[in-house]
Amino acid sequence: MSQVSADTIRDRVRAAGVVGAGGAGFPTYVKLAAKVDIFLINAAECEPMLKVDQQLMPQQAPRLIRGILYGMTATGATQGIIALKEKYQPAIEALTLLLPPQIRLHILPDVYPAGDEVITIWLATGRRVPPAALPTSVGVVVNNVQTVLNIARAVEQQYPVTRRTLTVNGAVRHPLTVTVPLGISLREVLALAGGATVDDPGFINGGPMMGGLITSLDTPVTKTTGGLLVLPKAHPLIQRRMQDDRTVLTIARTVCEHCRLCTDLCPRHIIGHELSPHLLVRAVNYQNVATPSTLLSALTCSECNVCESVACPVGISPMRVNRLLKAELRASGARYEGPLREADEMARYRLTPVKRLISKLGLRDWYQPAPMEEMSTEPSQVVLPLRQHIGAPATPCVRQGERVSRGQCIADVPLGALGVSLHASIDGVIASVTDQAITVVRG
Ligand code: SF4
Ligand code: SF4
Structure with missing residues (x-):
């Protein structure tokens, strides 16, 4: 078990602005305040086009294990489970070498929606969460891979969430999985993948099953952006949306x-x-x-x-x-x-x-591996929405014209209110502060 106290873990996770990266954006420090016996990592990633967690696991296996141990300390869990699929062999190999006795792997079937947390819990533990109840009602807290990696960074380096790893897949020249600064536009993310290969593309934020339609590529990447799926606008998945x-x-x-x-x-x-x-x-x-x-x-x-x-x-x-x-x-x-x-x-x-x-889903022609690539992304500006999480929006604590550095808190939530702080994702100058977002211009 880790040497850091449960209170310190929760305080650092809150201060670092960690939220559920799987999509819901629930503040993680609140989840870490629950008392449970199982700390479950949802690494199913069952949306077919997304390739993030399965590549982060082998790449950052030691940090993932440490993050789980922090989560177990905070929640009092005696058992950690990483629920993942057999096809994620590099992850299984990397993690198996490092597993302490209190953490085990659970191999999920390659089905959808193995990553719906209620279904993940049932498949990995046999426990069934009652309707409208939380996983804690059956003694389980669930977090996804990126969230746990962010927990480890917050606890060890006290480093806030300023980056997001996401997959760009479908009708693009170079499908890839890449880590970008929060607040970068989806237009710039699309450019990293070489742009669309179809004349009239449509865009989905996330996977083909649960992702929402993107109406503007100026939309910024947030802490919960699932991925960027590009398809011809005539594709049924776009038309239905x-x-x-x-x-x-x-x-x-x-x-x-x-x-x-x-x-x-x-x-x-x-x-x-x-x-x-x-x-x-x-x-x-x-x-x-x-x-x-x-x-x-x-x-x-x-x-x-x-x-x-x-x-x-x-x-x-x-x-x-x-x-x-x-x-x-x-x-x-x-x-x-x-x-x-x-x-x-x-x-x-x-x-x-x-x-x-x-x-x-008619995705055979668009299904691509999307390997992880290191790319330098230096957007000229980032737009950081004040509401990237469930709870109260963050309140700006900077003014227009102020110089900020990456990692600096630019908006906070009063102690006691549900919510987390927001941090600059690049070095620069505050270009605008509205009741919706803070814009930082590089410089
Ligand atoms: S989306 Fe449909 S299948 Fe899924 S939980 Fe709701 S009713 Fe059931
Ligand atoms: S036809 Fe009606 S009952 Fe049958 S699957 Fe569709 S919505 Fe459900």
Whole structure:
């Protein structure tokens, strides 16, 4: 176990602005305040086009192990588990040599969504998180690889989060995985990959299943940017994301065959959650057929996208229907409370093999290795949004015209409030401070 105290670990992680790098952006120091028996590393990386964690693990294996030990000290966990896939052989080899007795590897099947933390916990420990509950309810804290590497840097060097590693993949000249300063634009990231190879490209922030549509390449890279996926605009993955809510609801209302395939393949449903997407689609068609509990169960949808991209034979998106329901329910302050039911006996076999997923998504022509490359990236300016995490936005503590250096705190969150600080990712001068973002110009 590490020699640093649990309090010091949490304080340094908070001061370094570490948040969940897997997408949610939950402040990590809060997770490290939980008391659990298992500290689980979600290294599944099951979105087919993303290649970050699987390459960081062999590259930084000693730091990853140290980060896990800090996490275990902070949470009191007696067991560390790194859940990863058999195909990540370089990672398995590098980590196996270094594993202390209290940390083990768990080999996950190559299925989607093995990286949905509720499913990762179930596959790696056999424990099932009840609907709407946190992993801590079953004695587990989950973090992804980049987050744990950031924990180690924060504790050992007290160095804040100023970089992000991401994959640029799909219709680009040189698919790659690269580490860039936070706040660099996606346009510059695309240029690092040699630009798009198609005339009319569309862009997804993250993987093909859960990534969102990018409407402007001026969007800056944040602590939670998943990756940059480039596809022809005519590709179904782009077209589906361009559908407006009205179209989504109209399709759901007109063509549902009530086959319930979406429910039979829903990862949350098969492990015993009430969530049944076919009933929610039915509910938007015939509002009187849904019980209040059925409607509220939309809040437990992980938006994994299996129901839309894998299950539905007629092009309905139960996920988007759920997202709309969730927005309404959250606005009214509603909460879901329901029991954990029996898991489907065939649950393990209902998860989608990644190879099949790549075909199903029409990605065979765009699937590339995207090797890790060291590149010097010196953007002339960076735009750092004040809200890159769940909780209160950071409050600027610098003024326009002030000189800052990389790693310097430029926005903070009051002690006691949920949130983390933000740091300059390059040396330069503060060009502007708004209620949304701070811009730093190199110089
Ligand atoms: S997106 Fe669909 S498949 Fe995934 S959890 Fe939600 S309802 Fe289930
Ligand atoms: S899979 Fe599609 S058609 Fe079948 S019940 Fe679900 S939404 Fe309806």
